[in-house]
Amino acid sequence: MVGAAVVIATVTACGSGDSNGSGGSSSAAAPPGGSGTSSAAGAPSSAGQGAMNGAAGQVNSAIEQALQQSPVTFEPQKADLTDKAKQTLEQIAKAMQGNDVKITVATHAGYPDAQQAKTLSEKRAQAIASALETHGVAKDRVKEDATGSEKAQGDQALNTQISVAQ
Template identity: 60%
Template sequence: MRSTIVRTAVGAAFVASLVTACDSAGTASSGPDLSSSGGTATSSGAPGQLDSDAAQQVGTTIEQALQRAPITFTPEKAELTEQARQTLGEIAKALQGNAVKISVSTHAGYPDDEKAKALSEKRAEAITTALEGLGVTGERVARDATGNEKAQGDQALDTQISVAK
């Protein structure tokens, strides 16, 4: 019940943030502004700086998206919620026009190591498949399906996404 209340509150906060993120024309204005460069991140520095700037912008967008609407799974399931799909949409948009790679860490809290690993892998696959459907190639997504090695209980329902190093 507690996790249902938390998810409901997070969902309401996400909707509220979308409403406030709209400018007067009714379009979303959150995330990095890539419009002036045709959808690619630009920098006046060296080529290495370009990659670093793009990675920093993507990392910031991922952090903000996950704070508004974390990607969580219900116990014993690997299906993405509509809220998770929206968050992945924001992340996919941030990955357009650059070569930044991301890392997805999934967990499952089963005491049985094999069951936990299998469910964790299904969750990572669900996220990768959703991102591929949004235009992010699979080779840009590193999967870290940890099973029950790094998270237990309610923490095992959460997914971490970050810029790959």
């Protein structure tokens, strides 16, 4: 699990181009095949996973690469996908073609009101799932993890984490 967090921090520091408080440095190396998580915000997804192989490893690598190039983020108080986010999701959908790999999409919203944050987070997750479905990914392959304000606050709540499902 610690290795997964180190890889996530490294992936985030290398790819997002913005300051997100992750520190941006790491002295540990990733295990072969990746960590099983990918994060635009530097926060680990629900669980780490050992080395992956096959289709799951390929999809995980594609997710990491796509998010490094262009993280899926939202504007404050909005659930609309930007054109860049749509392109990133299209890349992820292409990687999911021809296999049965499932992914988890974790979204957040930084409202102080927990119910308002949960509602916006759910709308964001649905927007991502719909965009992936537009590109041929069946809805049952995308687990929505709308956390509201439970796991991220402020600017961190604008970022989305996408990972191969456990």
